[in-house]
Amino acid sequence: MENKRQFQSVEFCAGAGGQALGLEQAGFAHSLLVDNDADCCATLRLNRPGWRVDCADMRDYAPPDIGPVDLLSAGLPCPPFSIAGKQLGEKDDRNLFPAALRLIERLSPRVVLIENVRGFLSSGFTAYRQEIVNGFDRLGYAVDWRLYDAQAFGVPQTRSRVTILAARRAIWPYLRFPEGGTGRAPDVGAVLRDLMAENGWQQADSWAETASGVAPTIVGGSKKHGGPDLGPTRAREKWRQMGVNGGSIAETAPAPDFTGLPRLTTRMVARLQGFPDTWQFTGKKTAAYRQIGNAFPPPVARALGQAIASALSAHDLAIEPECRVAAE
Helix, strand or coil: CCCCCEEEEEEEECCCCCHHHHHHHHHCCEEEEEEEEHHHHHHHHHCCCCCEEEEEEEEHHHCCCCCCEEEEEEEECCCCCCCCCCHHHHHHCCCCCCHHHHHHHHHHCCCEEEEEEEEHHHHHHHHHHHHHHHHHHCEEHHHHHHHHHHEEEEEEEEEEEEEEEEEEEEHHCCCCCCCCCCCCCCHHHHHHHHHHHHCCCCHHHHHHHHCCCCCCCCCCCCCCCCCCCCCCCCHHHHHCCCCCCCCEEEECCCCCCCCCCCCHHHHHHHCCCCCCCCCCCCCHHHHHHHHHHHCCCHHHHHHHHHHHHHHHHHHHHHHHHHHHHHHC
């Protein structure tokens, strides 16, 4: 007999909703989403008015009574572990792993999904990773992690991120990390050709042929650092080779007689992150671009959500006969 129950999820550091959207596509119902950025909270509410969204800092957040939680997910801040920063790790005041463990203890989810940058795997953080393992173990969870590149899931972008999965020990044997697709991610030109041509740009077809391959990593930056551009010098040079001016973000697609290297719009960048065109972003251009650039690509979240839902279903079906016998 197939398990038809819809699984309940809560999410912290929800951002612009990339992870939440992917998990929704995998069949999860969100009981609660929390983020401390007003623009992100507005974006979540705009796209899903039915979701409960609390704009708050998870470090001192007291969650309401929302009933059983199947999955707690979080896209914890990257700067403490990013190779682009000082890599202060647990000494960085933006490190939210302690807050996450506190909330996991409070909400007692069956599975936990946390995303972070590949710098989390640096040798300098070996001791701290063990502290995190010990923290999960104390709460009754097994934990492991994998390094994924988003293009393995069809996202037209080189984006390496660490995925941390933890589960209660009874569920852990059923949990399998997704392998990612075996196909090739689509070229940037093929993905963006129609958006480049929406104002009648005459060179859209020839540009699309030039823009082959996947995009460099899109970096949203922070409120203190990073504006509406496509990253540091090395990334902008890669964009130039693909026929894109990465120095800034455009308000609209190129005009019919435009010449030179076109810029991307926020909608184009969102599509490169795997967002559907129906997903809207609030705030001005810089705020919208920051939300998009810092998002978890929905296709990756969907694959992880499907793996988690399969594990939960398999576990529940396995124990169902035992529950029936006990009831009798």
